Amino acid sequence: MKKLEGKVAIVTGGGGAIGRAICLHLAEAGAKVAVFDLTVDSTDKVAKELLDKGCEAAPFPVDITNYEAVASAVDEVGKKLGQVSILVNCAGGSAREKLAEYYTQSLDVIHWILNVNLFGALYCIRAVAPIMVKAEEGTIVNVTSIVARGGKKKQVEYGAAKGGIIAATKSLALELGRYNINVNCVSPGLVSRDKLDDEKSFAHRFSCMNRVCTQDDVARAVLFLALPDSDFITGQDLAIDGGRSLGLKGD
16 A cells, blocks of 8 residues: 555645656655646646546646635645645745845845745645644645755845745644644755756755755655654754755855
């Protein structure tokens, strides 16, 4: 029997590169996966990929910055797949094409970053937590960033949002532990999106290892925290950065 067989998992940002990898790993472990993302195309694509592999999945296009939309989508998950027992908050973004020093950053970008990375995750937790409390079991994994640990120029609002989620993770762990709900987060370093000409040089620049961080590295950490094997771990922030946040290594 697969360790997550019979479990229902929501993965926000499931249509993105890291979110897709998380969906695949959870599904391969037996979970029924609800793919949350902003567009129909992105949710349908990943859900179809899972279905083609013989896994149970369903697409849910939803804007996580709208609490009513989130609550409605969570309700639909219950009807289509069953009671939610795993929530992975992977949706987010750093607006890389609009990076700027904070004193020059537009309010629109600041609000967008906070809405997606902070409020979006908190809304999803608010919608799912009552279900887990009633069932007296559940797992929440939040995908944050090492930017929240060490800071980075031109990412003040992003670091603030992700740092807020790390703080919320700890407080939620204290609140929800008595209901057998564990809450943790993973903080990836720089995950390469494209094929690199000199992967080893890139790896040495952004980690202490000889290879770059992949989407699967992050997904495997999320899977571990979703498995029964880790159900006594809560309130923790696991860095998936190849040692980048150690010592003076980094930016």
